[in-house]
Amino acid sequence: MKAEEQTSAARRRGAQDSASGAALMDAVEAVMRQDGYAALTARRVAGHAKLNYQLVFYYFGSMDELLLATYRRHIGRYREAAKEALQSDRPLHAYWAASSKLADAVLNMEFIALSNHNELIRAETVMFGEELRTIDFHHVAPALQEATAEAKVTPAAIVMVLNYVGSLLSVESALGIQGVHSEIRALVDWCVDRLESDR
Amino acid sequence: MKAEEQTSAARRRGAQDSASGAALMDAVEAVMRQDGYAALTARRVAGHAKLNYQLVFYYFGSMDELLLATYRRHIGRYREAAKEALQSDRPLHAYWAASSKLADAVLNMEFIALSNHNELIRAETVMFGEELRTIDFHHVAPALQEATAEAKVTPAAIVMVLNYVGSLLSVESALGIQGVHSEIRALVDWCVDRLESDR
DNA sequence: GTCTATACACCGATAGAC
DNA sequence: GTCTATCGGTGTATAGAC
Numbered sequence: 001m002k003a004e005e006q007t008s009a010a011r012r013r014g015a016q017d018s019a020s021g022a023a024l025m026d027a028v029e030a031v032m033r034q035d036g037y038a039a040l041t042a043r044r045v046a047g048h049a050k051l052n053y054q055l056v057f058y059y060f061g062s063m064d065e066l067l068l069a070t071y072r073r074h075i076g077r078y079r080e081a082a083k084e085a086l087q088s089d090r091p092l093h094a095y096w097a098a099s100s101k102l103a104d105a106v107l108n109m110e111f112i113a114l115s116n117h118n119e120l121i122r123a124e125t126v127m128f129g130e131e132l133r134t135i136d137f138h139h140v141a142p143a144l145q146e147a148t149a150e151a152k153v154t155p156a157a158i159v160m161v162l163n164y165v166g167s168l169l170s171v172e173s174a175l176g177i178q179g180v181h182s183e184i185r186a187l188v189d190w191c192v193d194r195l196e197s198d199r
Numbered sequence: 200m201k202a203e204e205q206t207s208a209a210r211r212r213g214a215q216d217s218a219s220g221a222a223l224m225d226a227v228e229a230v231m232r233q234d235g236y237a238a239l240t241a242r243r244v245a246g247h248a249k250l251n252y253q254l255v256f257y258y259f260g261s262m263d264e265l266l267l268a269t270y271r272r273h274i275g276r277y278r279e280a281a282k283e284a285l286q287s288d289r290p291l292h293a294y295w296a297a298s299s300k301l302a303d304a305v306l307n308m309e310f311i312a313l314s315n316h317n318e319l320i321r322a323e324t325v326m327f328g329e330e331l332r333t334i335d336f337h338h339v340a341p342a343l344q345e346a347t348a349e350a351k352v353t354p355a356a357i358v359m360v361l362n363y364v365g366s367l368l369s370v371e372s373a374l375g376i377q378g379v380h381s382e383i384r385a386l387v388d389w390c391v392d393r394l395e396s397d398r
Numbered sequence: 399g400t401c402t403a404t405a406c407a408c409c410g411a412t413a414g415a416c
Numbered sequence: 417g418t419c420t421a422t423c424g425g426t427g428t429a430t431a432g433a434c
Contacts, residue, residue, distance in 0.1 A: 034316070036315060036316035037235075039316070109312055109315075110312055112308065113235060113312040114235070115374055116235060116308070116373065122374060125374060125376075153386055154382045157386040160379060161383060161387075163367075164363050164364045164366075164367040164368070165360055165363045165364065168367065171311060172328060175314055177324075177328040179328065179355075183355060183356040184360060187352055188360075
């Protein structure tokens with residue numbers, strides 16, 4: 001997890017978008033989900049992909065680079081899902097459904113926690129975090145015109161609140177907490193319905 | 200981080216609430232904040248407290264138990280802060296202020312991530328998560344009577360949403376994301392003001 | 399492209415001196 | 417209560433054979 005050395009000498013390197021390269025990235029996600037980022041070692045990841053662990057270094061050069069490549073792939077998928085939801089007929093409903101169901105909530109949380117301590121990952125998170133707030137809110141804005149007139153309700157703020165609530169709701173569900181989750185969902189559903197009636 | 204062995208033979212053990220014991224727990228929190236739970240090793244933690252690392256085992260028996268003791272202490276403090284806020288004059292305002300300012304947001308996130316992969320920590324999180332939703336909402340309920348009549352707005356749901364939003368807002372702030380944070384704060388402030396006017 | 403062999407650092411944990 | 421010495425295991429990373 002820490003850059004040990006920086007050999008200026010060129011080293012043999014395989015293509016990351018090969019079968020084995022992709023398998024290693026898949027394995028990173030699987031291990032993170034199961035045992036957390038602390039369990040991300042070359043041996044464990046490669047073992048999960050049934051590959052020799054030295055191939056991590058052949059394909060990615062270091063554990064850090066494998067992790068970064070995996071995160072970038074993960075963000076790319078997330079970006080597409082978010083855009084699709086926000087461009088749909090009822091963007092708020094769609095975005096809430098995506099945020100609160102997300103099977104990747106645990107993975108997201110892991111990457112966020114990791115961002116607090118890994119500079120490369122942090123830079124990527126900040127960049128995407130800012131990007132997420134600038135993408136096409138044209139579809140969301142109309143639904144909010146009534147509410148906006150009354151208060152300081154901006155589309156971006158609404159979307160982010162849905163994101164936050166959905167994420168932590170999912171993570172807590174994964175932990176086994178149930179408690180008032182149904183009440184929270186009812187509350188958010190009610191708010192979303194009010195802001196975005198069927199049209 | 201994993202229980203290595205279980206010596207049935209009794210071993211010498213110091214009191215956890217001693218100066219060194221407390222220093223070790225402080226160091227756990229500091230290391231977690233700075234470098235994440237993955238950096239929690241006996242040597243690092245003790246080094247941070249300027250103590251010999253074998254004292255971890257003298258006072259706590261294992262790294263797992265040190266971690267658990269630290270988490271329980273952390274939860275105890277959190278519990279007190281939550282109760283105090285919810286018993287104040289304007290519980291929603293107070294709870295929102297506490298949730299969205301929380302310097303411990305990063306630490307909380309780390310413990311939640313850890314809960315996904317450590318059974319002891321997970322059990323503690325679930326227990327406290329359920330407890331948090333059952334404590335005295337008597338002070339919150341009156342403020343919501345108007346809103347409750349209109350919709351499915353329960354005190355517990357409101358409080359948890361504030362908790363979720365405040366936590367992730369804080370974590371993102373710690374990462375350096377600013378974006379629409381002021382808009383989100385304005386939105387939540389407006390909601391809280393409406394639900395709980397000055398009285 | 400994948401393998402074995404090897405380097406060196408750090409890990410949790412224990413035993414026993416002081 | 418704190419120290420030194422020591423154990424076996426695992427971590428990242430490299431070199432070079434096939």
